[in-house]
Amino acid sequence: MAAAGGERHPGGPQLSAEALGGRCCSSPEEATLEVSWVQGFSNKNFGFINNQTVCYPCGNYILFLDIKTKKTTALQCQTGQVGAFAVNPNRGVLAFSDRKLNPVIYIYCFPELNKLTELKGHIQLDYTLLAFSFLGPYLASYSSFPDFVLSVWNWQENILLCSESQPGVAATSISFNPMNWQQLCFVTESSVTIWCIERNYDEHCLTQNPVKLPDGRGSLNHEDLFFPYSCDEDPYHGPVMPVSAIAGLVGDKAETFVPRTDIKPSLHPTAHCWTATSDIYLGCKEGYILAIDTRKCSASIIQRKPLPEHMLKISDMLGYIRREAQKKKDGKPKALQRTVVFTMAFCDEGLYTAGIEGILYFYHIRDLQYEMKICADISEPISTLTFSPDCTTLLIVTDQGTIYTYEPAHSGEAVKLLTAFSSNLLAADFLSPGDMYCVSVTISGEVQVWLLENGICLSMLNLDIEATAMACCPSSNSAAVGTKGGQIYFIDITKVEAPRVVHRIFLSKFPVLSLHYDQSGQFLIIRAMEGYIFILDARPSKLFQVLGYVVLAGEVLSLSVVSDFKNNLVEVIVLLSVAENQQTRLEIFCLSSALMEDIDKYVNDQGMLNVSAIKKEQYDLEYPLSSAVRLKDDIVYGYCTCAPFICKYHLSKQSILEDPPVFLSEKMIPSNQFGAGFICLSPNSRWLASAAKDGVLFIYDTSTMEILAQNYCHSYEGGGIRSMVFSLDGKFILVNGENDGTLVCLKWKKIKEIEVKEADFHWHSLLTILNKSISDENAVLRLMAEWQLESESTSESLPEEKSKKSPLEPSSAAVTEDGSFTSLHSDSASEMTWLGQKTEKDIREETERFANQKEKLQMGIKKLRKTIQKMMHENEQVPDIEKLGQQEFNLDMEEQERAEAEAEHEVARVREKIEMEILANCYLQDVIKHECWDSMCVKGRAVKCFHIACEVKNYPLKKRDEEELRTLEKVLRLRNIEAADLKVQEKVLETKSKTVLFKEENTEVMAGDTASCCLVGSLSSQYGADTSILYHQLDLHSREQKINQIVLLKDIIYKVKTAFNKEFDIVAQQKEQEIARIKERNLRIREILAQLDLQVEVWEPGLTCDENPEQVLTVQDSEIKVEKYLTPQEREKAEMLTRLEMERHLASLDNERQRALNDMMGGVLEVKQEDILKIDIPPPSFISKPEDEWTAQEKKIFREYEEKVKELNEEKEKYRRTLKNELEELEASIQEMTQNFDKTVCKLFERKVNLEKVIYQEELKIVNLTYSLLLDEELDSREAGLRHFLVKKQKEKVKIARTVEVTKRKIEFYTDQYDNAIAEDKNLEYGFRKEFAHVPASLLGELVELYKCRPRTVMTEIYLATANRSKSSSVSAEDYKDALSRLMKAMDELDNPKHMPNGLDPSIWEKFCLARRNKLESEQLVKWMALILAEIEVFLQRRIDDNEKMSSKIENIFKELIWLQEEKIKLQVNLTFQFLLKQGQVEVESTEIPDYADAIFIKKSIIEELNCNIMDQVEKKIASMVECKEFSKGIFQLEWEHKKMRMQIEDLNQKAQDIVTLPVTKDRQLFLTMLDYDSYMAHRIAVMEQTLAVMDKLHKKNMKKQQKRIKELEKCISLKEQANYELSLELKETLVSVSERRHISQAADMQHISERIAKRRYQEILKQKHLRGLIEEQEKHLDILQAEAERLRSKTFPTL
DSSP states (O other): OEEESSOOOTTSOOOOTTTTTSOOOSOTTOOEEEEEEEEEOOTTOOEEEETTEEEEEETTEEEEEETTTOOEEEEEOTTSSEEEEEEETTTTEEEEEEOSSSOEEEEEETTTOOEEEEEEOSOSSOEEEEEEOSSSSEEEEEEOTTTOEEEEEETTTTEEEEEEEOTTOOEEEEEEETTEEEEEEEEESSOEEEEEEEEETTEEEEEEEEEBOOBTTOOOOOOOSSSOSOOOEETTTEEOOOHHHHTTOOSHHHHHOOOGGGOOOBOOEEEEEEOTTSOEEEEETTSOEEEEETTTTEEEEOEEOOOOHHHHHHHHHHHHHHHHHHHHHHSSOOOOOOOOOOEEEEOSSOEEEEOTTOEEEEEEEETTEEEEEEEEEOSSOEEEEEEOTTSSOEEEEETTSEEEEEOTTTTOOOEEEEEOOSSOEEEEEEOTTSSSEEEEEETTOEEEEEETTTOOEEEEEEOOSOEEEEEEOTTSSEEEEEETTSEEEEEEOSSTTSOEEEEEEEOOSSOEEEEEEOTTSOEEEEEEGGGEEEEEEOOGGGTSOEEEEEEOSSEEEEEEEEEETTTTEEEEEEEEEETTTTEEEEEEEEEETHHHHOGGGTBOTTSBBOHHHHTOEEEEESSOEEEEEEOTTSEEEEEESSSSEEEEEEOOGGGOOSSOOEEOOSEEEEOOOOSSEEEEEOTTSSEEEEEETTOOEEEEETTTOOEEEEEOOSOTTTTOEEEEEEOTTSSEEEEEESSSOEEEEEEEEEOOHHHHHHHHHHHHHHHHHHHHHHHHHHHHHHHSOOOOTTTSOOGGGSOHHHHTSOTTSSOSEEEOTTSOEEESOOSOGGGSOHHHHHHHHHHHHHHHHTHHHHHHHHHHHHHHHHHHHHHHHHHHHSOGGGOOOGGGGOSOHHHHHHHHHHHHHHHHHHHHHHHHHHHHHHHHHHHHHIIIIITEEEOOOEEEOSSSSOEEEOOOEEOOOHHHHHHHHHHHHHHHHHHHHHHHHHHHTOOSOHHHHHHHHHHHHHHHHHHHHHHHTSOGGGGTOOGGGSOOGGGOOSHHHHHHHHHHHHHHHHHHHHHHHHHHHHHHHHHHHHHHHHHHHHHHHHHHHHHHTOOOOOOOOOOOTTTOGGGGGSOOGGGOOSOOOOOHHHHHHHHHHHHHHHHHHHHHHOOHHHHHHHHHHTTOSSOOGGGGGGOOOOOOGGGGSOGGGOOHHHHHHHHHHHHHHHHHHHHHHHHHHHHHHHHHHHHHHHHHHHHHHHHHHHHHHHHHHHHHHHHHHHHHHHHHHHHHHHHHHHHHHHHHHHHHHHHHHHHHHHHHHHHHHHHHHHHHHHHHHHHHHHHHHHHHHHHHHHHTTTSOHHHHHHHHHHHHOOOHHHHHHHHHHHHHHHHHTOOOHHHHHHHHHHHHHHHHHHTSGGGSOTTOOHHHHHHHHHHHHHHHHHHHHHHHHHHHHHHHHHHHHHHHHHHHHHHHHHHHHHHHHHHHHHHHHHHHHSOOOOOOOOTTOOOOOOOOOOOOTTOOOOOHHHHHHHHHHHHHHHHHHHHHHHHHHHHHHHHHHHHHHHHHHHHHHHHHHHHHHHHHTOOOOHHHHHHHHOTTHHHHHHHHHHHHHHHHHHHHHHHHHHHHHHHHHHHHHHHHHHHHHHHHHHHHHHHHHHHHHHHHHHHHHHHHTHHHHHHHHHHHHHHHHHHHHHHHHHHHHHHHHHHHHHHHHHHHHHHHOTTO
């Protein structure tokens, strides 16, 4: 590490080659760089190192800021970026870690900045947190992925005391208890843990005590889900298991499992601090402040103390004012939320907190209630609060990097201490003349001016823009800042205390990439996107005029400028990326001073520089470079991106061609850097700086390309180096990092004197050129007015669409309808880019130049428009057949074709989209159909009644898979075996006699039927199911039996459903037949209605979608409501079919035979009876004459006509009555058929209801069995989880027991030492009198008093310290040595000869003092040993308590395991029995067993005699009862005969009445009215026989076809068998040939030959590989020798 900003201390370590990864300089007299000062800020961590110094990490440095003088000192981390960081102000030390692999923790002291020690652990990647203890030399560290280890160190002794791993736990903060170093607070994003460091003298261990935080709503209820408070037991369902057992979890997951429904949002800690009472205050994101009791590890929410009534009114008023202000600001009020605490600090007065509001609050807390007041308003989000060691100053740090100090004692405003960067640094540059000031800019647009001597920030200017580049002008004290929006801001820094913006240029909408001034300060070259390079006049006197721009073909990678003062030229070197061949191209163009005198000669109308004016040169390079610089002697150095090399090129004029060849490098200098990088040239071209992503800066000598110096100023973790720049005098180098926010100023510590003189000479010679220009331009700068944002608007106000267009596109103007040009931008010219202004000016001049031609064209266009409109109007007046299409008047056919093509493309796109949607829907339909329809072996259908709202559905069934069938077959086979085994056992164990069996047979037969269903628990046996294969319900004890029973029950349900489905299919088929019969009758009904000319709707039933679900899957044409889209082929086919149909219809109309038949005979050859109603007798022709004019013949004809009409009418009426009767009969038959079918459906419905009951009974059995299986699994899971937990606790108990045994042995050892120390102390006291026995008694007494005398002040301090240690139960050898040294220093006063008694010999006094010191040391040793013993005893007692707690836990686990085993046994025995009860019966609970306490014993003979007497009396009573019964039978018989006669009388009366009112049905009427009823029935039978014959013929025809098909298949089978036989013969021959070849191969022993050939080839390959390796090594060695020879040649002959 190295310190900067102050004097170098001799104890500080220097930069070594090992720290830089093996990088070393080749020159023996190497120059060295040192850090002059460092500026930057990182709000990761900071703290007080003493009362007036604050330190914080920044990049590779630790910065120390004096809050009084604001002076900064830096300590450099030589191994890279600073990681974790911690400060101990009590001891004046700080600790930090690096971020390399296997990181190290460094301990430094302040203000010496000497390294005290290094702590090396086994961490792989990084430390995230460090924390010091206030009471001892202890340090806590926590590492990140993959270790996650919490460690405690003794940093003085460099000892790792203890560590604990927490995989996957990411911590946010850790801290020691200030009052007890053995307590450590560990905070993550959602939890808080108190770690206790227990000490057993020289052993340490970490004990974890998690704190239970409230949930997101502030609730403190916590429930242990693994060990619930009580084990509830349901008398019916059994025990209730924990959720982990229900989830089936075993192991560690079971202990921490929480159901998703029980997961509550927890609080998220943000900050914490310790109190003087060893408690913790914790702030949360949710706005709560918690008080944590570290002894109980419990948290409580601190509530606000109720305000007095007058203060409550004031608070309500303030709340109302805040809401109203919020309304005016945002338009809507926001609910007041809790203040989120991001940081807090505690002192004796109370608690200080702050958060995102930027307000510093003070909390006075008492009894979990607080009073709050506002101390300061920072108006920025506050990230950190910390007190100085004396608690007089509170440091406030904001997210923006601003540091404030606040003194609570004065209660004033917060004072700003430091304003740091709000974002990362972008660039830095030296202000002309380059030896006093430098300027930097951040990405957010903050410009800072620094004093070069000590790095003090003199001023700051916030541009409030996103900056992309910055450079300082050599010819004036001004700086230019480029932005992402394409603007260039020019800043006047003539007054370093007050910089100001004096001008702004809006070049283009392309982001500015870099800014470059030439050394003379004449030109400002700006590199932008898309290959644009702008040239500006850098002088303020010319108002920073834009001279022109150049567009290069390719991506510009880097740009550098070289000034040629002799020829007054400026050369611009541009490095381009060539995308075609992945190489780079170097383009060089020159800028002369003539451009500044008359720029119009050298640019075109759009401001682009002419090629002749800049003299462009091109060079294609062989390697892809990322940066290039040019020296004045045509030498170019480039940084290679594909390999760590710096390439050297020597340019020659001969290589300048239109198509230049690839330019080869002259020399390649190896570089020790990695990652993307760049190079920079010093002003005197003597030094070449190289920087890359690794953060190391290398300085090369351009003449020899040897490394002069290097510095590890930034790191790879921080993104490396973003930019660097040399000062004009070469004394300083500014380097800023990519992402670490650090600006480092380097200066030469050791360098050759000639190098210094050359740089100083170049600087003075440059100043002689620039002095006049600087003074003149600075005078102009001072006179320029400050630029205001309101005076000019920026391009950021333009719409996003406009900003995306290229500035060179002529899109800023458009042609109106009358042909005039108008600007599309409504903004003024000052709001446009410079390129836009040039384009608009060019368009305006072109418009003025061609105004006459445009006017003529506009007049011609107007005439043409009028002519076309007139033609279109005339076209509308002509007939439709003569009209022209609208497209015929379109003159722009290309536009029309384009529009049609776009329309067709859009139609194709929409059609493709619709087709894809249809395809997706079809796929979804197929999936649904396959899963829900095709997979069903029995489809779901329904049968509905014709006239009743009754519907019966079948049972949809899926086909049982093979696995299910195999399982069922296995279970059935097992049940058969078990049944056979049971029969054998019954025969063997049969003990009852046949007589007893005969007596019981009757009762068993009678009760068998009823008891079977009752005990089986269902009625499935009555519906086609075989329940004999089921297990008895009281025999289901094992898990396998229950599973087999479930399989059998499912099979029964399946069979019951299958049986019902068969009945359902019969009824469904019956309905189809009935519908077919109804349709046949309806045909006749329609004929009758047509003959009777009646308009009556005929009822015709059909099958609905529920009855015939297949029709749902077919889309009918009537369901499609839109017109069907026809392809051109389909359209042509439809037109052809329509044309053919029309021709057929016309041909049918021209039929002479049909026309003649219609004219002569009414269209029929024979008049049928059905046509009688259509017959009309034509009247005579004379009917039109009056009746008195008729002749006799005519009258006779008329009478005959009337008779015929009368007869015809009678026949018509008779036929009409016949039709009506037939119609009524048909309707009655249809009604009867449908009603009978409805009855059948109702019966089926009743059967379905009974089946549902049966199925539910079986499913209830399955549910009960499944529940018992699940409960059994839960019990097994709980038992496994408890056993896993028991094993863990037993291991912990064994570990604790071992610790107890070791501690007991340690106590015995230290007890012996303690006894020895006491004995030695007593021996010293006894030996004192013996040793001074020769001293006179008067002096001896006085010496004894002095012997017991001790220094009071020191002893009081020691006693207090000992008491404190006894409370904390911690003592160390350091404390003992410290106390003993202080006591010995205090004894010097008592050993003074002035306390010597008078008359005592000085030699005796010296001997006495020595003895007293020995006695004092012995006493201190005894006390120290007592403290050690007490500490060990306390540790032992804690372990014993832990052992007892662990024993109680294990005992409870054993109890629960026993309870689980009992519950499992109970579950196996206490089965759930399902039985059926008749309707009306009620199940009652079983009564208790009666009490037989008052029962007595009686002899059996007395009971038998009494039973005989009772039997005799019973027989007598039975005989008398039989006599009474016989007499009663006679009475009952007479009464029954009387009743029978009365009923016969009633029956006869009823029959007489029925005869009177007997209904005559249509069948009976038909039988009575029809003359030939037998012929009618015979006709019907004949018709049915004909139908049967047709069906028989059809069946025979089908049978013939099937037999023919069978014969064909048999022929195919025979052919296949013949082919298989031939193949088998070929296979045999092939096997024979294979075996022969195998025997030949084995006999020839070809395997050994092939192995020898393979070994020989392998040896040849190894030899070739070895030779190739030797060739590569020799080539490398030859290259090294050639490079060394070349270097020696150039060093020996530099002129060649």
